[in-house]
Each structure stands twice: as structure tokens, then as C-alpha cells.
Amino acid sequence: MKELDCLFVYPGAPAGKKNLLPIMPAGLLAMAAYLERNSVSAAIISLPSALDGEFDLPGIIRERRVKLVCIPAHWHRQAGGALRLAEQLKRAVPGVRIALGGYTASRFAAEILKEHPAVDFVVRGDGELPLLKLLGSLGTGGRSLGRVPNLAWRGKEGVTLNRTSYAAGSATLTGLGLAGLRFVLNRRLTPRRGICFEDGMFTYVQARGCADNCSACGGGRDAQRRMCGRRGVALKSPASVVRDFAELAAMGIKEIQLPLNPLPSDAYYIALLKLLMKKKLRPVLKIELCGLPSGKLLKWLGRALGPESKITIFAGSGSEKIRRLNRGRFYTNAGLMAALRLASRLGVKAWTAFTTGLPFETRRDFLATAALVRRMRREFKIGRSGVYVFSLEPGSPLFEDPEKYGVTLRRRTLKDFLAQRGKYDMGYSTACFTEREIVRNLKFLEKTAR
Numbered sequence: 204m205k206e207l208d209c210l211f212v213y214p215g216a217p218a219g220k221k222n223l224l225p226i227m228p229a230g231l232l233a234m235a236a237y238l239e240r241n242s243v244s245a246a247i248i249s250l251p252s253a254l255d256g257e258f259d260l261p262g263i264i265r266e267r268r269v270k271l272v273c274i275p276a277h278w279h280r281q282a283g284g285a286l287r288l289a290e291q292l293k294r295a296v297p298g299v300r301i302a303l304g305g306y307t308a309s310r311f312a313a314e315i316l317k318e319h320p321a322v323d324f325v326v327r328g329d330g331e332l333p334l335l336k337l338l339g340s341l342g343t344g345g346r347s348l349g350r351v352p353n354l355a356w357r358g359k360e361g362v363t364l365n366r367t368s369y370a371a372g373s374a375t376l377t378g379l380g381l382a383g384l385r386f387v388l389n390r391r392l393t394p395r396r397g398i399c400f401e402d403g404m405f406t407y408v409q410a411r412g413c414a415d416n417c418s419a420c421g422g423g424r425d426a427q428r429r430m431c432g433r434r435g436v437a438l439k440s441p442a443s444v445v446r447d448f449a450e451l452a453a454m455g456i457k458e459i460q461l462p463l464n465p466l467p468s469d470a471y472y473i474a475l476l477k478l479l480m481k482k483k484l485r486p487v488l489k490i491e492l493c494g495l496p497s498g499k500l501l502k503w504l505g506r507a508l509g510p511e512s513k514i515t516i517f518a519g520s521g522s523e524k525i526r527r528l529n530r531g532r533f534y535t536n537a538g539l540m541a542a543l544r545l546a547s548r549l550g551v552k553a554w555t556a557f558t559t560g561l562p563f564e565t566r567r568d569f570l571a572t573a574a575l576v577r578r579m580r581r582e583f584k585i586g587r588s589g590v591y592v593f594s595l596e597p598g599s600p601l602f603e604d605p606e607k608y609g610v611t612l613r614r615r616t617l618k619d620f621l622a623q624r625g626k627y628d629m630g631y632s633t634a635c636f637t638e639r640e641i642v643r644n645l646k647f648l649e650k651t652a653r
């Protein structure tokens with residue numbers, strides 16, 4: 204059997220737990236493609252979508268003489284599964300080298316290396332060049348580990364955190380396209396869950412980084428700079444995104460989700476929609492927007508996309524005061540309602556996502572959200588909004604500076620995050636509401652939105 208340099212394994216949730224985040228982080232595709240382009244062999248296995256008995260991981264590692272196993276601990280809810288898998292593999296194949304990566308691993312790199320001996324390395328931030336250099340270093344007996352960018356490693360003197368000096372740029376991401384899909388070993392490449400699909404939609408990540416800094420978001424500007432060394436947003440060019448959509452369409456995948464937009468301007472999406480029209484491509488798109496869509500963007504959405512497509516606007520609170528204090532992109536409720544009316548006239552399906560439990564929220568603000576949800580129901584007849592609560596994200600502004608936001612954290616360390624259970628275990632309370640009260644408020648809003 205052909206030797207394999209680098210094996211990425213996505214574990215999903217810890218055994219026996221509901222996988223609250225079923226999507227494999229898209230970075231795995233980019234890293235595998237980058238390594239292959241640099242003559243390093245790579246493969247990806249997604250365990251949640253594997254058939255029964257499809258993969259004998261210890262057998263593969265031994266037979267293909269895998270030099271490095273990489274496990275994503277990206278979202279905090281996946282960190283427990285990643286550590287458990289690392290321990291299982293180290294027990295089964297004691298000499299195997301294991302690296303963790305992703306946001307959560309980046310934030311808690313030192314803690315992971317000190318407390319989890321099964322993990323040999325943590326790659327903080329982007330992993331394309333660091334993994335290439337790490338594999339090169341392992342080939343020479345690990346002598347140059349200190350020069351691998353973004354690497355955290357355990358040496359005789361303890362844990363060393365190398366500088367986070369690498370972040371993939373727009374040209375790198377654009378050039379890699381969807382090449383990484385070829386390296387996924389799962390036989391079912393288009394399952395509903397577990398690879399890059401959520402609710403049957405392919406999650407296409409068009410960018411890395413964000414220009415904003417919302418209070419509860421662990422992927423915002425400052426978090427990315429602190430944890431990953433990223434300065435600025437890297438975007439795939441609209442032309443390359445359209446090429447990738449055509450490739451997905453040729454594979455029979457026509458439903459695509461574009462997650463949270465990293466730039467406040469609509470220009471990128473408008474350029475993308477114009478190109479889609481020019482190429483006569485009409486995928487079913489679900490576009491998530493952190494800001495308010497302009498009238499121009501809504502018109503292009505109406506023109507370029509079919510009736511099945513939709514946008515989701517993440518509004519945060521229904522109280523303008525709370526939105527201003529917590530979200531990077533502010534708009535008024537009048538602006539939001541005007542955009543929804545225009546979307547409705549243009550035949551663009553629009554959904555607004557609200558949350559409760561944001562810092563500084565009072566009962567009056569919570570009632571303002573309920574009133575706005577009711578108003579939307581009255582005006583648009585059908586439900587136009589959904590409600591969610593967020594659990595504390597490592598690296599988010601409120602995690603790093605709880606006093607500034609007037610919140611009390613119940614989780615500070617990796618160990619605390621590993622102990623969380625269920626979607627209502629949020630890990631913080633605000634000046635006005637306990638966790639239990641936030642959940643009660645959420646359930647009230649959910650009923651109001653139905």
C-alpha cells in the first residue's frame with residue numbers, strides 16, 4: 204500500500220454525544236490540497252459520515268506508515284472528540300505523531316500540550332505552510348521544530364509556542380479551489396452530514412478572517428489576530444468561487460451555503476452574483492449576512508438566484524441599543540424592516556436570526572426583541588425570524604475581557620470547555636440574567652417566532 208505522509212481525521216462529537224456541529228472544518232480540504240501541491244501526500248477521513256467498519260484507523264496508520272495524524276479541534280464542542288481520538292490512536296499506535304489545530308486548539312495550545320501527552324503538536328491558526336514545514340522537520344528528526352511557523356510543541360525545556368507568522372492569503376486560497384475534495388477517502392462523498400454538508404447544503408467557505416469584532420464571536424478580527432496571527436481578511440476571488448460552484452454542480456451539488464460574511468461591504472457578493480448570471484449558473488444559495496443587505500445586493504439576489512435561495516441576517520438583539528453595543532455592523536430596526544420589505548417585493552427569501560443573553564441586555568431589551576419578532580410575524584404573515592442562544596466561545600471579546608462586558612464566566616480553561624453538556628450549557632451569565640433565565644427567555648422567543 205502507498206505510503207501516506209499526512210492523515211487528517213475529523214472525529215465529530217465525542218462518542219455517544221449528539222454532534223451539535225456536524226460539518227467538517229473546511230480548512231482540512233485546503234491543507235490537504237496545499238500539501239499535495241507541494242509533493243506531500245495527504246488524505247482526509249470524516250468519521251461521522253463513515254460507513255460501519257469503513258476505516259480501521261490504526262491499521263491505516265501502520266500499513267501506510269503515516270508520518271503525522273492531524274485532528275481538528277476547531278469549534279469548542281469538538282475539542283473533547285479530538286482529544287479522545289488522539290488518545291485512542293496513541294494507545295493503538297504508540298509511535299504515531301499527532302497534531303491538533305483549529306480555533307479552540309489555537310487558543311488553548313499550551314494547555315493541550317501540558318495536559319494531554321497524546322498530542323505532540325498544536326498548529327495555531329492557518330496550517331498549510333506550518334504542516335508542510337513540520338513534516339519536513341520530522342523527516343530530519345525534528346531538529347528544526349523551532350523554525351516551524353505557528354507551531355506549538357513539547358521539547359526538553361517544556362512547551363514552546365513559535366511565533367504565529369503565517370496566515371494563508373487570498374491567492375493561496377483562490378488557487379486551492381476545491382482540489383481538497385479529491386483527498387477525502389470516505390466512499391459516500393455527498394452525505395447529508397459529516398463532510399462539508401449541513402442540512403443537505405454544501406458549506407462553501409469563501410474567506411478567512413473577519414473585519415469586525417462582535418462581542419460573542421470567537422472568529423472575529425482580534426481573536427484571529429491574537430490566536431492565529433491573522434491580520435486582515437483573505438478572500439477567494441469571485442471568479443474562482445464561480446468556477447468552484449460549476450465544479451460542484453457537475454458533481455450534482457446545487458445547494459450551497461455561504462457562511463458569515465467577513466467584510467462589511469456588499470461589493471464582493473454583487474460581483475459574485477453578476478458572474479453567476481454571466482455563466483448562467485443558478486445554484487440554490489443560502490447566504491449568511493452579519494450586516495444588513497443593501498438595496499443593490501437584494502436586487503442582484505432577486506435577479507441572479509432562484510426562488511429556493513435565501514439570506515439569513517444575523518441581527519443579534521431586537522433592541523438597537525444592544526445591537527450597537529455587541530455587533531460590529533450596526534443598523535436600525537427601521538432599516539431592517541425596510542430591507543425585509545424590499546426582499547419580499549423582489550422575491551428574495553429573507554430570514555432574521557435573533558439571540559438573547561447578549562451582554563448589557565435588560566428585560567426591556569429582551570421585550571424589544573419579542574416585540575420585533577411579533578411585528579415581523581404580523582407584517583409578513585409567515586415566520587421570518589428564528590432565535591438562538593450562543594454558548595461562550597473561547598477567544599471571543601467577552602471571553603477575553605468579561606469585566607468590560609459585565610458578564611460572569613463559568614468557563615475559563617480548556618478543562619471547563621470539555622465539561623460542557625448540551626446546547627443550553629452556555630458557560631456565562633450577564634449582569635441582568637442567569638443562564639437559566641437566558642434559556643427561559645430563549646424559549647419564550649422561540650414560541651413568539653413560531
Ligand code: SF4
Pocket residue numbers: 413414415416417420421422423424463464465493531
Ligand atoms: S459575527 Fe460575523 S461580523 Fe461579527 S465578528 Fe463574527 S464573523 Fe465577524
